[in-house]
Amino acid sequence: xxxxxxxxxxxxxxxxxxxxxxxxxxxxxxxxxxxxxxxxxxxxxxxxxxxxxxxxxxxxxxxxxxxxxxxxxxxxxxxxxxxxxxxxxxxxxxxxxxxxxxxxxxxxxxxxxxxxxxxxxxxxxxxxxxxxxxxxxxxxxxxxxxxxxxxxxxxxxxxxxxxxxxxxxxxxxxxxxxxxxxxxxxxxxxxxxxxxxxxxxxxxxxxxxxxxxxxxxxxxxxxxxxxxxxxxxxxxxxxxxxxxxxxxxxxxxxxxxxxxxxxxxxxxxxxxxxxxxxxxxxxxxxxxxxxxxxxxxxxxxxxxxxxxxxxxxxxxxxxxxxxxxxxxxxxxxxxxxxxxxxxxxxxxxxxxxxxxxxxxxxxxxxxxxxxxxxxxxxxxxxxxxxxxxxxxxxxxxxxxxxxxxxxxxxxxxxxxxxxxxxxxxxxxxxxxxxxxxxxxxxxxxxxxxxxxxxxxxxxxx
Amino acid sequence: xxxxxxxxxxxxxxxxxxxxxxxxxxxxxxxxxxxxxxxxxxxxxxxxxxxxxxxxxxxxxxxxxxxxxxxxxxxxxxxxxxxxxxxxxxxxxxxxxxxxxxxxxxxxxxxxxxxxxxxxxxxxxxxxxxxxxxxxxxxxxxxxxxxxxxxxxxxxxxxxxxxxxxxxxxxxx
Numbered sequence: 001x002x003x004x005x006x007x008x009x010x011x012x013x014x015x016x017x018x019x020x021x022x023x024x025x026x027x028x029x030x031x032x033x034x035x036x037x038x039x040x041x042x043x044x045x046x047x048x049x050x051x052x053x054x055x056x057x058x059x060x061x062x063x064x065x066x067x068x069x070x071x072x073x074x075x076x077x078x079x080x081x082x083x084x085x086x087x088x089x090x091x092x093x094x095x096x097x098x099x100x101x102x103x104x105x106x107x108x109x110x111x112x113x114x115x116x117x118x119x120x121x122x123x124x125x126x127x128x129x130x131x132x133x134x135x136x137x138x139x140x141x142x143x144x145x146x147x148x149x150x151x152x153x154x155x156x157x158x159x160x161x162x163x164x165x166x167x168x169x170x171x172x173x174x175x176x177x178x179x180x181x182x183x184x185x186x187x188x189x190x191x192x193x194x195x196x197x198x199x200x201x202x203x204x205x206x207x208x209x210x211x212x213x214x215x216x217x218x219x220x221x222x223x224x225x226x227x228x229x230x231x232x233x234x235x236x237x238x239x240x241x242x243x244x245x246x247x248x249x250x251x252x253x254x255x256x257x258x259x260x261x262x263x264x265x266x267x268x269x270x271x272x273x274x275x276x277x278x279x280x281x282x283x284x285x286x287x288x289x290x291x292x293x294x295x296x297x298x299x300x301x302x303x304x305x306x307x308x309x310x311x312x313x314x315x316x317x318x319x320x321x322x323x324x325x326x327x328x329x330x331x332x333x334x335x336x337x338x339x340x341x342x343x344x345x346x347x348x349x350x351x352x353x354x355x356x357x358x359x360x361x362x363x364x365x366x367x368x369x370x371x372x373x374x375x376x377x378x379x380x381x382x383x384x385x386x387x388x389x390x391x392x393x394x395x396x397x398x399x400x401x402x403x404x405x406x407x408x409x410x411x412x413x414x415x416x417x418x419x420x421x422x423x424x425x426x427x428x429x430x431x432x433x434x435x436x437x438x439x440x441x442x443x444x445x446x447x448x449x450x451x452x453x454x455x456x457x458x459x460x461x
Numbered sequence: 462x463x464x465x466x467x468x469x470x471x472x473x474x475x476x477x478x479x480x481x482x483x484x485x486x487x488x489x490x491x492x493x494x495x496x497x498x499x500x501x502x503x504x505x506x507x508x509x510x511x512x513x514x515x516x517x518x519x520x521x522x523x524x525x526x527x528x529x530x531x532x533x534x535x536x537x538x539x540x541x542x543x544x545x546x547x548x549x550x551x552x553x554x555x556x557x558x559x560x561x562x563x564x565x566x567x568x569x570x571x572x573x574x575x576x577x578x579x580x581x582x583x584x585x586x587x588x589x590x591x592x593x594x595x596x597x598x599x600x601x602x603x604x605x606x607x608x609x610x611x612x613x614x615x616x617x618x619x620x621x622x623x624x625x626x627x628x629x630x631x632x633x634x
Contacts, residue, residue: 378515460502
């Protein structure tokens, strides 16, 4: 039986503390007045290029400001600013003020966004594993039961992770979700039309339904799986099968709505029907990667003698397959919007390509080209360190993916990768290791009495 | 003189797999195994070299990708540029996203078809070719292992094959 060692525990606690300090620093150093925002902007400009003449930098900024408006969802502000800009010189000053106010808002949003990106990244790993675990029961899979306890261990992060993300999205308010700004909605017909769904009380109710539903399934599934070890019949197994069927139905609905609520509504004018699937693809590929990495680490330390390289091969095949699936959805969404070129749709990609160019296309290379080249060969999928390398690329790539879901829609041009972002990763990584490690130690790593266990142990490709 | 061979017929795939391992352990030489369907792990048990079909498939895929790129570049950029959806076709890279489905499909098309044709050629199969399998039952529900007698004792080999679970053993001169 596995026990989280004191050293790992200490490291994860240190990570949590450092992370918490960094996040706190991010929130404390966020500007609270327009003057402070001005100073930060000035520092940014002097840092970026002193060669630029003041005039040209100003006009560039104004241009960027326009393109950013639609994409960041503050379209009403955008129209207003555009009017001011095209108006007479006398309006110049009010435009300047308005712009600064907007920048201030975005700079205040930054620590929130950084925390959400890292928080959701680790939550989605656990959630993806939970969905994969349910699929194993529903499909009555024969190869994977030896990995069930690893999956159960990883899903123990669903509870703390979902609560933290829930708190973030509920308290972020207008930082993330412009439709929560009553003044904005009052002058925006489109947002008024959507207010039947996008209103705060309903938003809160939905968020609670998702989180409670996921955690209930996780609680009962793990409970039954442990009860099966001492049971004299297959009762707990049959129960788990039933729960998993209903959970998968519930999950695909709530996952889609979660994607709309927590991410797509950051740009409430923009929508894509593929969006929820796209996030699901990110989720499942990261989840399988973490299953593979956890399995390899545990096996290396001798806790999983019953897992052979055929099991690893199958997990790696899933990593490979879902990487291609993710790319397929990414491209499906991109090509339709790019080709149709409808102004209200392309804003989403315009800001990402203009302002996040390297990340946007770099992510495609990391998430598609690397996994496909590293994992294509059948033999490489059985070599642990190859899978680990591919896994690291996939995890970094999908962190960038989540970053690009959130950042352009919330902080727009004023993005950076600094103390807060790194601290947020460290905090949630520490929490993840601590929770998953102690979750793995709660039951023997080999399940008992599962009807497919023997098939799984003898699994040979 | 053609080599003397024994045909051992089995009626279960697990039995064949087991028999192949036993025969090779005794250092008898298996010429060929005929099966009505692919048996998992048989190639490894027979000690066949790993297939290189996957490598050819990868190369064919690259060929297909190249063909697609050259074809789309010729059709849409060089020969007859058109303005589709406000995107004039004057440069390949700017119009690349529209060509990706074609690049993908031709990669798969070339990979799949050429791989099948390669497989046929490698297995020496072509239209109207006469079947090589020695017993028609191997196309239905029986498995056949062809073992070379060489300088071994014939009786001992027949007895050994019967012991591995063969339902019948025939001598072919």
